[in-house]
Amino acid sequence: MRLIQFLVVYILHNSKTTLANCQARCEETNGRDTDTRLTNRALVGHSFKNFTVNKPYDCHLLCFVEKCRCQAYQMKGKHSCELLDEDRFAAPDDLKEEKGYEYYEMNREYEKTTHSACANQPCSNRCCEDSPCSNGGTCTELCHHAKQKFNCTCAKGFFGKLCEKKSPTSCKQLQLEAKKPRNSTVYTLYDPGKKSFYETFCDVTSETGFVWTLLESFSLANNIHFKAQPFDKDYTVNQNSFKWNKFRLSLPIMNSTLSHSTHFRATCNFTDGLLTKDYLRGKTTERNILLLNGRPCVTLEYINIRGYDCYDCTVLMAQGINVHLHTDSSLESCQFKSASNDSVKSGGGEDNFGYYGTINPSHRCTSGENATTQWWLGEQ
Numbered sequence: 001m002r003l004i005q006f007l008v009v010y011i012l013h014n015s016k017t018t019l020a021n022c023q024a025r026c027e028e029t030n031g032r033d034t035d036t037r038l039t040n041r042a043l044v045g046h047s048f049k050n051f052t053v054n055k056p057y058d059c060h061l062l063c064f065v066e067k068c069r070c071q072a073y074q075m076k077g078k079h080s081c082e083l084l085d086e087d088r089f090a091a092p093d094d095l096k097e098e099k100g101y102e103y104y105e106m107n108r109e110y111e112k113t114t115h116s117a118c119a120n121q122p123c124s125n126r127c128c129e130d131s132p133c134s135n136g137g138t139c140t141e142l143c144h145h146a147k148q149k150f151n152c153t154c155a156k157g158f159f160g161k162l163c164e165k166k167s168p169t170s171c172k173q174l175q176l177e178a179k180k181p182r183n184s185t186v187y188t189l190y191d192p193g194k195k196s197f198y199e200t201f202c203d204v205t206s207e208t209g210f211v212w213t214l215l216e217s218f219s220l221a222n223n224i225h226f227k228a229q230p231f232d233k234d235y236t237v238n239q240n241s242f243k244w245n246k247f248r249l250s251l252p253i254m255n256s257t258l259s260h261s262t263h264f265r266a267t268c269n270f271t272d273g274l275l276t277k278d279y280l281r282g283k284t285t286e287r288n289i290l291l292l293n294g295r296p297c298v299t300l301e302y303i304n305i306r307g308y309d310c311y312d313c314t315v316l317m318a319q320g321i322n323v324h325l326h327t328d329s330s331l332e333s334c335q336f337k338s339a340s341n342d343s344v345k346s347g348g349g350e351d352n353f354g355y356y357g358t359i360n361p362s363h364r365c366t367s368g369e370n371a372t373t374q375w376w377l378g379e380q
Contacts, residue, residue, distance in 0.1 A: 036105040038088075042074050042098035046091060047082040054079070056104065063106050068127035068149045074103045085161065087147075108146035125149055137163030156197075157190050166190075170257060171202035171213045172379050181205075186242045193252055199242040200249060203376070206274035212265065212378040213257050219245035221369040223356045228322040231290045231375075244271055244372055254290055254377070261377040263301075264289050266353040268364035270374045278364040279304050280315070280327070280353065289375070292319050297334035305329045305339035305352055306362050318355075325375070326354035 037056075048069060053059050059081035063070040072087040077100055087105060088095045095103070128139035133152035140151045154163035167190035168174040174189070175182055184205045188197050203212040218226045222245055229235040234251035249257075265281040267274060282300040287293070297314035305327070313335040319325040329339035330349035344350040347358040352365065353373055359366035365373040 038095075038103040040097055040099050040101060041095055041103045042076075042101035043072065043084050043086065043088060043091060043103060044094050044096045044098070046084045046086045046094060047074075048085045049083040051081040051083075052079050053081045056081075056102065059083075060104065060106070067108075068125075068130075068132070070106060071147055072104060072106050074101055076101050106147075132162055134158070134162050134164045156195050157192065167197070170260065171200070171204065172211045172260065174202060175204050175211050191253055191256075193256070198239045198249065198253060200239075200247075201242065203270075203274075207378075209380050210263065210378045211380075212376040213261075214247070214249075215254055215257070215375045215377060216248040217244050217270070217372055217374045218247070219370055219372050220356065220359070220366055222246045227324050227355050227357070229324055230292060230319045230321065231325055232292055232319075245370070251290070257377045258284065258288070258290055261379045263378040263380070265376045265378060267374045267376070268353075269367075269372055271372070275364070276302070276309075277304050277307055278352070284377070287317060289319075289325055289377075292321065294318070294320070300336075303327070303336060306342060306360070308338040308341065310336040310338070324354040326356075327352045329360075330358075 049062075049066065051059065051062055053062070056075050059073045059075055062081060063073040063083050066083055069085050070083045071090065072084045074082050074084060076082065086094070088103065125141050125143055127149040128141050131139065132150065133139045133154070135158045136155035137152040137158065140153065142148050142150055152161065152163050154160070157167050159165050159167050165177075168177060168187070169190050169192055171187065171189070174187055182202070182204050184203045185201065186199055187202045188199055190197055201214040201217075203214070206212070215231075216226070225237070225246065226248070229248075231254065232251070235248055236250040237246055237248040239247075239249055239253075261284050263281060263283055264287070266279065268278045269275075280300055280303040282298060286300070287296075287298045295316060295318040298317045299312065300310075300315050302311055303309060303313075303315050306329075315327055315336045316331055316334045317325065317327055328349045329352055330343040330345045332340050342362065344358050344360045350358050350360045350363070352363055353375070356366060361367055365371055
């Protein structure tokens with residue numbers, strides 16, 4: 001410990017330290033690093049090395065020596081030193097109030113040399129020598145800024161500064177691994193089966209306790225592309241370029257999502273927010289929506305068609321070889337009968353949430369050419 005301190009003190013006070021050598025960009029740092037102390041503050045989740053030291057300045061020196069990774073440091077009590085791989089500017093949400101901690105900044109800067117003997121030479125700061133990138137990630141040395149010494153290009157299926165994290169494979173996993181509640185939006189997820197990425201909308205906010213994965217969304221104008229595509233067909237649409245008016249996940253990804261789902265639901269015009277008018281929700285134990293199953297009466301937790309609703313009652317749900325999954329509110333063969341009032345019965349009966357051989361403009365999914373229908377799988 002004393003040897004390290006002596007060497008670094010000599011570096012700091014007696015010479016300029018070359019952090020990118022003469023085969024690089026001939027940039028130097030003079031080591032005049034300054035401290036900014038924040039009392040009772042700690043950057044949570046970014047400590048990569050811990051030491052026992054005599055005083056905070058020793059922690060400062062150790063951070064200086066760890067030039068490739070150390071962005072800041074903090075003290076717990078008088079002797080516990082933690083080196084941090086981020087600072088409060090890179091991870092502001094992780095700076096927390098923690099009694100007994102003191103957080104310090106490291107101000108690293110390069111100084112240009114007055115000669116150009118190394119102009120146009122490749123960067124070589126030796127920060128990739130210890131292979132900092134995990135899980136097959138590729139390390140590239142950087143010399144443009146003193147606080148960014150290397151970059152990791154991650155192999156498929158991994159992410160993070162050091163490729164230390166597995167890419168999320170579901171909306172639920174995405175939510176569970178989040179340090180703070182996530183927003184409902186389009187996310188890129190990883191398909192371990194094909195070792196590739198895909199996009200979908202993850203809804204983590206509209207219904208308390210549920211995480212919903214969007215399987216399909218299409219506008220009435222695009223119904224022609226979806227009406228003959230039941231969910232047992234592999235009909236992938238815009239899986240890598242999400243669009244509300246024309247989107248569907250592949251059948252293998254839907255089956256994978258179903259394996260850990262508890263519920264399914266259908267919504268209309270979800271971009272306007274979740275409304276329970278023209279909406280249905282059921283349990284996957286009552287109906288596997290990825291199978292045909294004909295025209296059974298299925299028990300749903302809730303269904304609403306044009307304001308007529310029913311809780312825990314049976315509803316006719318049809319899906320055939322060339323028929324998209326849907327309900328038919330004109331029929332009265334199951335417990336939910338009230339929606340037959342005001343329904344369109346000509347042309348075979350009013351279709352809701354899909355197929356749309358006969359439509360009703362009073363139903364939100366079919367209120368106009370730009371109206372959209374969504375099907376989801378969810379888990380609690």
